[in-house]
Amino acid sequence: MALTLSACSQDKGGTVDGIELVNAEALTVCTHLPYKPFQFTDSSGEVVGFDVDLVKLLGDDLGVETNVISTDWNQITSGAVLAAGKCDLAMGGATITPKRQEAVLFSAPYFNATQALLVKKDSGYEGLEDLDGKRVGVQTDTTGAIYADKHAEEHGYTTVVFDDLSLETTAVSAGKIDAAINDNGPLYQYASDNPDTEIAAEFDTGENYGFLAKKDDENAKKMIDRLNKLIAESKEDGTYDEIFKKWFGQVPGNVNE
Structure with a gap:
């Protein structure tokens, strides 16, 4: 079909x-x-x-x-x-x-999923604790956005909201934001397709699709x-x-x- x-x-x-x-x-x-x-x-x-x-x-x-x-x-x-x-x-x-x-x-x-952190390769960012004063992209109305907002004050970063995944991930490649949080599956796919980026960390949030x-x-x-x-x-x-x-x-x- x-x-x-x-x-x-x-x-x-x-x-x-x-x-x-x-x-x-x-x-x-x-x-x-x-x-x-x-x-x-x-x-x-x-x-x-x-x-x-x-x-x-x-x-x-x-x-x-x-x-x-x-x-x-x-x-x-x-x-x-x-x-x-x-x-x-x-x-x-x-x-x-x-x-x-x-x-x-x-x-x-x-499907079981976790949240992941996408960064530019060799950025030196290994987790949320490295993003004080930085800009972190999230996708609107996602659990990744909820997770990022929950930890923003603790780690001192500012969240930047995007309407869809492609805008969020390309903003990392373009240097418009320092990192992005979203589900691990699509972010690993993006990092595979764009070797200038990498997954710096994963956050086990116990999510199911x-x-x-x-x-x-x-x-x-x-x-x-x-x-x-x-x-x-x-x-x-x-x-x-x-x-x-x-x-x-x-x-x-x-x-x-």
């Missing part, structure tokens, strides 16, 4: 194999691009990534295409795009938090239950490991079973 980036679908919804979809011909999934390697647009214009391959298990199981809509991250974590019926599910390396659970229904955890669906909705629960089942089966038959290795270069060692 093809994976495409689309505008908000105006197609008529319908029921497919017992599940109501906003577009009867596709599983419509909201995200905020880019968030490499979880979801991003490749050189051919196709939306690809770790999250994409996992959510596509549900689209394939339903026998429909999977269409991806890029939207503001706070519209996803607040549940607004789901409540408005713009998408069936949402994704984006979304950490499951009590606050977010008040607004959305989460899937079972599918989940897919998101509409809160207090029977149909949404059907989708999440089915996705949970498919991901569990993929872990048993080896598909999950194959997908993980495809995007991270190794078999998972830190993922919830």
